[in-house]
Amino acid sequence: xxxxxxxxxxxxxxxxxxxxxxxxxxxxxxxxxxxxxxxxxxxxxxxxxxxxxxxxxxxxxxxxxxxxxxxxxxxxxxxxxxxxxxxxxxxxxxxxxxxxxxxxxxxxxxxxxxxxxxxxxxxxxxxxxxxxxxxxxxxxxxxxxxxxxxxxxxxxxxxxxxxxxxxxxxxxxxxxxxxxxxxxxxxxxxxxxxxxxxxxxxxxxxxxxxxxxxxxxxxxxxxxxxxxxxxxxxxxxxxxxxxxxxxxxxxxxxxxxxxxxxxxxxxxxxxxxxxxxxxxxxxxxxxxxxxxxxxxxxxxxxxxxxxxxxxxxxxxxxxxxx
Numbered sequence: 001x002x003x004x005x006x007x008x009x010x011x012x013x014x015x016x017x018x019x020x021x022x023x024x025x026x027x028x029x030x031x032x033x034x035x036x037x038x039x040x041x042x043x044x045x046x047x048x049x050x051x052x053x054x055x056x057x058x059x060x061x062x063x064x065x066x067x068x069x070x071x072x073x074x075x076x077x078x079x080x081x082x083x084x085x086x087x088x089x090x091x092x093x094x095x096x097x098x099x100x101x102x103x104x105x106x107x108x109x110x111x112x113x114x115x116x117x118x119x120x121x122x123x124x125x126x127x128x129x130x131x132x133x134x135x136x137x138x139x140x141x142x143x144x145x146x147x148x149x150x151x152x153x154x155x156x157x158x159x160x161x162x163x164x165x166x167x168x169x170x171x172x173x174x175x176x177x178x179x180x181x182x183x184x185x186x187x188x189x190x191x192x193x194x195x196x197x198x199x200x201x202x203x204x205x206x207x208x209x210x211x212x213x214x215x216x217x218x219x220x221x222x223x224x225x226x227x228x229x230x231x232x233x234x235x236x237x238x239x240x241x242x243x244x245x246x247x248x249x250x251x252x253x254x255x256x257x258x259x260x261x262x263x264x265x266x267x268x269x270x271x272x273x274x275x276x277x278x279x280x281x282x283x284x285x286x287x288x289x290x291x292x293x294x295x296x297x298x299x300x301x302x303x304x305x306x307x308x309x310x311x312x313x314x315x316x317x318x319x320x321x322x
Contacts, residue, residue, distance in 0.1 A: 037091040133209050140208055189218075
């Protein structure tokens, strides 16, 4: 099979296209002929060594394709089934072994590229809006990087639930995308200090929740714009990891809450994966949720995809096509 492998931590140049033996499924696993793999910031964290992994390794958390091989004891899927996953491993390959517990079957209404673009970020947006903080009508939320793949999905879900979304973006093009997704207010952080902007937009009251996937550059300011007993949801660090926080500051700033969630903990209970994916698929089929693919790259150009993602100049989802 053809795969992208990283031999040692480093920059995008460490992503090498290699030929490897075709994988064999173990008990409770299937082999999928992969159509597309999603590119995510967690892939760059693992590639660079920010998140430790065992090298050499094949990056990739999500993808979609057709089942071509069954492991021992697999009865819930059959060869030819169209499937997708959002918390797998080694998805930068044209053949991927996936445990059946991590798979969802695709309805006819969802094509494989859309599924690959939706799974990890869509499931993440769902748990952020529905579970980490069940967004309620009338609340005001701040979403950083709102024109990225996750940001666009989260903005749509928050707006659908009746929230007033304040989005931060860097360009006029991204502002248009955020507004199209349902943002009521947009701050271009390259032109306006977002702390001052949020305070003005909320008459000094602050927001109920901050969703921050940027990290180091925005975390401190995010704490400053939360209302009393507001929630900071730190979901990534595209600008770098956040330094240690003095917890006494949370008290002096209004008894604030901070959480650092991850998808695995919101798919841990039986039925959670099927429930979250099912609601996302239904929303896409009904036209209530739009999945934007910003760019598609051939699998061999994974390094270019990582470079583009790290530039923070992309919009929507980046895919690798096998």
